[in-house]
Amino acid sequence: MATQKSKTPKELTVEDRLKAIYRLQTILSEIDRIRTLRGELPHEVQDMEDEIAGLETRVANYKEELATLRAEVVKHRTNIEAQQSLVARYSEQQNNVRNNKEFDQLTKEIEFCTLDIQLSEKRINEANNQQEIINGKLTDAEANLLDLRTNLTEKRNELEEIVSETRQDEERLQQEAKKLESQIDDQRLLTAFKRIRRNARNGLGIVYVQRNACGGCFNRIPPQRQMEIKMHKKIIVCEYCGRIMIDPELAGVQPEA
Numbered sequence: 001m002a003t004q005k006s007k008t009p010k011e012l013t014v015e016d017r018l019k020a021i022y023r024l025q026t027i028l029s030e031i032d033r034i035r036t037l038r039g040e041l042p043h044e045v046q047d048m049e050d051e052i053a054g055l056e057t058r059v060a061n062y063k064e065e066l067a068t069l070r071a072e073v074v075k076h077r078t079n080i081e082a083q084q085s086l087v088a089r090y091s092e093q094q095n096n097v098r099n100n101k102e103f104d105q106l107t108k109e110i111e112f113c114t115l116d117i118q119l120s121e122k123r124i125n126e127a128n129n130q131q132e133i134i135n136g137k138l139t140d141a142e143a144n145l146l147d148l149r150t151n152l153t154e155k156r157n158e159l160e161e162i163v164s165e166t167r168q169d170e171e172r173l174q175q176e177a178k179k180l181e182s183q184i185d186d187q188r189l190l191t192a193f194k195r196i197r198r199n200a201r202n203g204l205g206i207v208y209v210q211r212n213a214c215g216g217c218f219n220r221i222p223p224q225r226q227m228e229i230k231m232h233k234k235i236i237v238c239e240y241c242g243r244i245m246i247d248p249e250l251a252g253v254q255p256e257a
Contacts, residue, residue, distance in 0.1 A: 012185050015232040018206075020184050021193055021244060022251045025206045027177045032203050034166045034173075041159040048152045055145045062138040069127045069134070076120035076127075083113040083120070189235060196242055206244040208251045217241035 012020070090106045090113070097103045184190050197205030200216065207215030209229060214221060219240040221229075229236050229245050236245045248254070 013232075014234055015250065017184060017186055017189060018232060018235070018244075018246050018250060020180060021189065021206050022208075022246050024177060024180045024184070024193070025197070025204065027173050027180065028197070029203060031170055031173050031177070034170050038159070038162050038166055041155065041162065045152065045155050045159055048148055048155060052145065052148050052152060055141055055148065059138060059141050059145060062134050062141065065134050066131055066138070069131050073124050073127050076124045079120045080117050083117045087113045087117075193244060196237075196244065200241075200243065204243060206246055207238075208246050208248040208253055210248070214238040214241060214243065214245065216243040221245070 087110050090110045094103055094106045097106065181190060193205040195205075197203055202216070204216050209215065209221060209226060210218075212221055212223075212226065213219060217238060217240050219238065221238075225236065228234070230247045230249075232247065232250060237243060238245055
């Protein structure tokens, strides 16, 4: 009885692996672009939220200071009324004194009351001036707060719109990348590519030759090395930045003159 031979997946050539890795890089770069576009807005929104929180605290402090100053004005006005009542009473008593000593004593009391009234009036003027200054600051802070809240609403709407528009594209690209990864039979190459990409500032793990130089770090590539890249016989990495190198024609890119 003949036994059925199990089919083994066809091993990819170096050329196929390079094509697959470059295609994967293209997909991942597009995901990076989407996340960058979306990633700036949340930071802007967070900064505006923090600024609004700071302004709200400042506004609350201004209002608290104004309430304290108003209470102080009321206290001094009450004191003025009390001292004026005393002055009136002492003045009336002066009309009924029996000797100069009592008259002088009442005169001193009137002087003390008058000085107290003047001091309270001074404190009231100072408090009113301070209120005027704080009211100006409060008006400016509330105007800024209103503008920031309006801008924050616009930024949030913009962010929600971008997230809504890009979410489907990102999910589709992630599925494509996942499917492509499963088709790459060289796990060491795939792992190396991911490591290089993770460490690269621009997220490029594989680049094509541009004007006889590495498309990642732009260091010159010797002619012999370029010939090896064009042959697609083995995986070649840049000796300067470690990125995987691919021939532009193999990457589907028109070589630059």
